[in-house]
Structure formats: structure tokens, C-alpha cells
Amino acid sequence: MSERLPIARRAMNLGELLVQAARRHGDRDAVVSGDRRWTWRELHADVGALAAELRAAGVGSGDAVLVHSPNHVELIQAMFACWFAGAVLVPTNFRLTPTEVVGLAEVSRPVAWIGHADYPEHAQAVAEAVPGLRLRLRLAGDGDDSVAAAVARRRAEAVRPALVGRDDPCWYFFTSGTSGRPKAAVLGHDQMGFVVTNHLCDLMPGTDHRDASLAVAPLSHGAGIHFITQVARAAKTVLPAADHFDPAEVWRLVETERVSNLFTVPTILKRLVEHPEVRLRDHSSLRYVIYAGAPMYRSDQLRALEELGPVLVQYYGLGEVTGNITVLPPDQHDRPLPDGVDFGSCGVARVGMQISIQDDTGRELPAGQQGEICVCGPAVFQGYLNNPEANAASFRDGWFRTGDLGILDAEGFLYITGRVSEMYISGGSNIHPREIEEKILAHPDITEAAVIGVPDPDWGEVGIAVVVPRPGGELTATALRDWLAPKLSRYKLPKQLLFWEELPKSGYGKIAKRAIRDRLAAERAETT
Structure with a gap:
């Protein structure tokens, strides 16, 4: 040797x-x-x-x-x-x-x-x-x-x-962990070099200096990585001038600048294809409309395909893996669902990456069985900055544990079935309930709080906060929302604030979020 x-x-x-x-x-x-x-x-x-x-x-x-x-x-x-x-x-x-x-x-x-x-x-x-x-x-x-x-x-x-x-860091990419505290995923120059190559290979093959990209998401996160791939091929990037998302401006720029690719999240893509300008503007220059960051409902996919043609590219990936876990190319968006699965696949492993579905002990599970999605390969980050506890929890036998649940079929297509953690994704942004709960519990008239992510047709998921007020108090949902507003970013504010007399508990005295989720689902079913 x-x-x-x-x-x-x-x-x-x-x-x-x-x-x-x-x-x-x-x-x-x-x-x-x-x-x-x-x-x-x-x-x-x-x-x-x-x-x-x-x-x-x-x-x-x-x-x-x-x-x-x-x-x-x-x-x-x-x-x-x-x-x-x-x-x-x-x-x-x-x-x-x-x-x-x-x-x-x-x-x-x-x-x-x-x-x-x-x-x-x-x-x-x-x-x-x-x-x-x-x-x-x-x-x-x-x-x-x-x-x-x-x-x-x-x-x-x-x-x-x-x-x-080769190990020098170039980017601290912030994410949230099980504690709700911000964590900095360390991304290195070599790693990012691979990611750029992989994006060009899997997401937008054939991109060169004649292409144009439109930035409709913040460059501080995934869209910034997408931008770097444009630099690698000297493709121009167009920045909308509006200080807010304006679908009409987006479609105007697609037409006038002959935009060939863009990166967005499902909620924004849904708004784009539902806007009347999509049928009034020439978007024939589009070759790749890349979306990630949250699940996309099948009905929304079909609407986008109808309006834009076979240009959709989906990928699945976390900040810690720099978006590089799977890809679902345009010609696979009509892939039939396997038996027993009610939602579409997020694609196959990216070039140079490997996926393993594992049980709680780290044993790899066969095709068709649900477990935690674990990955390895050059796109995996170096670890969290000055956070050995988080690193120990996130890696097992060299595999990065995504915290997501899924299954692989016999051909290697991945289906995400849920999340091990309670984090939810709203409008492409990761939101951890613990952070919001801590803020709510700081209010003197609140004794208990739980935040649950629930499905939403517009945002993918939204938060519902269930709180228990102190006896005799006169706190209202409006007053609590006004109190929370300066303490949380707008996208983190729960869509609903519900007041209950008590929260269900487990046998160990812990708040039973599954029971809360079940009750919320039952109440929603009764009102529909």
C-alpha cells in the first residue's frame, strides 16, 4: 500500500x-x-x-x-x-x-x-x-x-x-438546527468549485456566455450560488429594479433580455405562472426554470408545465449540501408515481453524490422503505462553525444526516415523505418553531406555546401558533401579533394564533405536538 x-x-x-x-x-x-x-x-x-x-x-x-x-x-x-x-x-x-x-x-x-x-x-x-x-x-x-x-x-x-x-472557507451559510439557534455551515472554495460544476452539469447543461439569467430570489442564499454558475460561463444576470417581487416586471425582463434560465422557489413560480403577463410576453427564450427550497404541489407543477413547456428543473438539497442532493430534469416531470406514493419524486442523485436511506441505527434500508435521507460526496459542507455538538449530531459514520425522511425506488428516484425535525419551510425559507416559541413565551401573559407547520397552497407551509394565556388575562390574537412583529421577521410570524385552555402532554409531561397537529387537522376538516 x-x-x-x-x-x-x-x-x-x-x-x-x-x-x-x-x-x-x-x-x-x-x-x-x-x-x-x-x-x-x-x-x-x-x-x-x-x-x-x-x-x-x-x-x-x-x-x-x-x-x-x-x-x-x-x-x-x-x-x-x-x-x-x-x-x-x-x-x-x-x-x-x-x-x-x-x-x-x-x-x-x-x-x-x-x-x-x-x-x-x-x-x-x-x-x-x-x-x-x-x-x-x-x-x-x-x-x-x-x-x-x-x-x-x-x-x-x-x-x-x-x-x-483546499480547506479554506469561503462562505458561512446560515441555517437552523434542532435548537433553533442559527448555525453557520462552513463552505469551502474546493467544495464550491464542485458545486458550480455540478449545477452546470445537472441543472442547466449547455449554459454559456450567450445565456442570460434572471435573479428573482435573494442572492444571499441559493440564488447566490446559482449566480456564481452564471459567472463561470460569463452569462449575464438581470436584477429586477423593483424593491418587491413584481411578476409583470419579471415577464417583461424575460422577454426583453431574452432570459434563458432562472432560479426560484415553488411559491414564486406559482405566482409567476398564474399572472396574466405570462401569456402576454414572449418567454420562448427560457430553457431552464429551476426551483427548489420546498415541495411543489403536483397541480402547480402541471400548471407551470402547461404555461412554460418542458423547462422545469427541480432539485433537492440543504444549505449544508449546497443544494446538491437530487435533480429532476424536464423530461422526468411527467414520471408516473409508484404504488402507494401520492406525491412526485424530487429526482435522482446529483453527479458525484450518493444517497443512503438509513434507519435510526445507521443501517441502510432497501428500496421502498422509509428512513432518514443521508448523503455523502464533495458537495457536503465541512461542518458547522464552532459547533461540535451540532457536528456530532449531523454526521454518522461519515454520512451527513439531512433530518428529512424519504424513500428511494428501484431506479434511484427519491421521494421525500417528511422531516425528522419539526422545522417547516414557508415560501422557500426554513423556519424552526423553537425560535418562535421562545419569542412567544417571553410575553408575560403566555404560559405555554407550540408552533406547528401546516400545508398551505400558496406558501408550501405556514406556521400556526397555539398558545395558553395566563388565567384572567385579556390578551387577544391581534395584540399578541403586534407584540411579536418587531421581534420576528415577517415571514416567521405565524399565520394563525390560536388560544387553547391547555396543550396536550405526553406521559413524560412534554407537549405532544403530534396530538396538536392531529387536532388542528381535524378542526380544518370540519370547516371544509
Whole structure:
């Protein structure tokens, strides 16, 4: 047996993808937003200058940079500038409250903050929670502390991507665990290089510099990974100008910019195909409409296929596996259901990835039997940042445990049947009940609370909070919702707040959520 040699290996810095795009297609459009267009050469120059500003502030290898912004070209500049500097990108969901963003900062311990000018409260909260920030920049603003000013003053000092090793992190991708506390999944440059290759191979084969992509989801998460694949092929990305989701604008841009691919979540896809503009605009340029993040009802799939044709691509994957578990290509969306299964498949294992359905002991189960979906392969993350307990719980014998339940059929098609955890997915966003319950229980007039995710035709799932008020109190659902609003992002607020005299308990005195779920289902059935 040959001896393993302790050779340190370099990885390709993700920033090299931008260097290569600018080198080969410098005069072509890279980003389009409203009336403004940036070529690959311009974008590369801006990123190099912003990276020089980071370096000048002492931000370098392994340092975390917290970035808080809705989609914007300067968000794209910040993403790649982090990698050029050798730093770790820590993007947030711009809908989070200042308190929630502080929670992410406490986990990632950033040395720099780049935040959209419309969110000064977030910037101030992070600055107070993380003293000693080396750099604070305002994105989409003006003044000496703006990204635009930093780019202008460092233009002559632009840097190229730093050298990185195969295990160097490039992205802290936040998710939630069984505790409801935010966890940072560590994504590395080598891992992301594989993910980019895999996305291009499985999701949008044949993509090149003549293609165009439309960003209709936040670039801080899965859509950001999708964007990187466009950079790898020098395909332009179009950013809608509206500050809210506007289906009419989306279809106008698909027509005028000849968009060939887009990434979204089922709830947004449903709204797009139900909007009248879908029949008024030319969308024949679309080759791949990629959706993920939540189950999609079969009726909604059929409607989308009817309106758009055979262009739907579904994939299943968690942030910890960077979306790379399965793919259901366009020609498999009409696949017949196996006996005993009432819902469609999410596809087969992605190239280079392996799926194992396991029981509680880690024993692999045969086709047709339900168990926990476990995966291995190059797309699996390095682990959670400074969280050995979560790492121990999430890996078993080298397999990453997704926490989802499913079955594989004889041909290797995966069917997701549920979740081991109680987390639910609403509008493509992972929501953990524990976080919401903790907030509700902080109210002085509440003694018990339970949050349950239930199916919803528009959002995939929504939350219902069942609470027990203190005797003699006069709390109403409206008052409780108003009290919760500043403490939780809007998408985390339960759709319904129900008041019960007591919550069912197990023999051990624990709240029995299954009994709550059954009662809610029975009450819903009675009203339909």
C-alpha cells in the first residue's frame, strides 16, 4: 500500500471565475439592473478595487465579512471582493431584524460589515455587538463610507484573488438546527468549485456566455450560488429594479433580455405562472426554470408545465449540501408515481453524490422503505462553525444526516415523505418553531406555546401558533401579533394564533405536538 504524502494543496479561489469571465468576455454584459449595465471588465475592476479596500483595512485570509443587503450590483461586488481578499463571505437574509442579524454576528464574529444604506439600525446593532470592526461600509449609499467611494479611491490599487487552500472557507451559510439557534455551515472554495460544476452539469447543461439569467430570489442564499454558475460561463444576470417581487416586471425582463434560465422557489413560480403577463410576453427564450427550497404541489407543477413547456428543473438539497442532493430534469416531470406514493419524486442523485436511506441505527434500508435521507460526496459542507455538538449530531459514520425522511425506488428516484425535525419551510425559507416559541413565551401573559407547520397552497407551509394565556388575562390574537412583529421577521410570524385552555402532554409531561397537529387537522376538516 502506498503511503499518503502530506502535500498541501491549493484550491481555485472562487474569485478566479470572475477573472476568467472578464478575460474572455470583457465587453459583454455581466449584470443588468434597470437602465444600467456593467460589463465583465467593469465588474472585475470594481471588485478588485473593493477588495483592495478590504485589504487596506486589514481584512484578509479567513476573516469573516458580514453583508446585509437585498439584491444589488454592489452586493455582487461585495461577494467577490470578499473572495478576492481571501475573506469569508457571511451574507444575511435582508428581511431579518437587527436582533436576528446580531445573532448571526455572534456566531460568525465578523471583522467587517457591508450593509445596505436602507438598514442603518442593523449596522448600528452589529457595531455595538461586535466592537472593534475593522471596516464598515454602506452599500447603495454615498459618502466616504460607501462602497462606491471605496471603489473609486482604490481603483489604482485593485488586487487579484488571494491564494487559498483546499480547506479554506469561503462562505458561512446560515441555517437552523434542532435548537433553533442559527448555525453557520462552513463552505469551502474546493467544495464550491464542485458545486458550480455540478449545477452546470445537472441543472442547466449547455449554459454559456450567450445565456442570460434572471435573479428573482435573494442572492444571499441559493440564488447566490446559482449566480456564481452564471459567472463561470460569463452569462449575464438581470436584477429586477423593483424593491418587491413584481411578476409583470419579471415577464417583461424575460422577454426583453431574452432570459434563458432562472432560479426560484415553488411559491414564486406559482405566482409567476398564474399572472396574466405570462401569456402576454414572449418567454420562448427560457430553457431552464429551476426551483427548489420546498415541495411543489403536483397541480402547480402541471400548471407551470402547461404555461412554460418542458423547462422545469427541480432539485433537492440543504444549505449544508449546497443544494446538491437530487435533480429532476424536464423530461422526468411527467414520471408516473409508484404504488402507494401520492406525491412526485424530487429526482435522482446529483453527479458525484450518493444517497443512503438509513434507519435510526445507521443501517441502510432497501428500496421502498422509509428512513432518514443521508448523503455523502464533495458537495457536503465541512461542518458547522464552532459547533461540535451540532457536528456530532449531523454526521454518522461519515454520512451527513439531512433530518428529512424519504424513500428511494428501484431506479434511484427519491421521494421525500417528511422531516425528522419539526422545522417547516414557508415560501422557500426554513423556519424552526423553537425560535418562535421562545419569542412567544417571553410575553408575560403566555404560559405555554407550540408552533406547528401546516400545508398551505400558496406558501408550501405556514406556521400556526397555539398558545395558553395566563388565567384572567385579556390578551387577544391581534395584540399578541403586534407584540411579536418587531421581534420576528415577517415571514416567521405565524399565520394563525390560536388560544387553547391547555396543550396536550405526553406521559413524560412534554407537549405532544403530534396530538396538536392531529387536532388542528381535524378542526380544518370540519370547516371544509
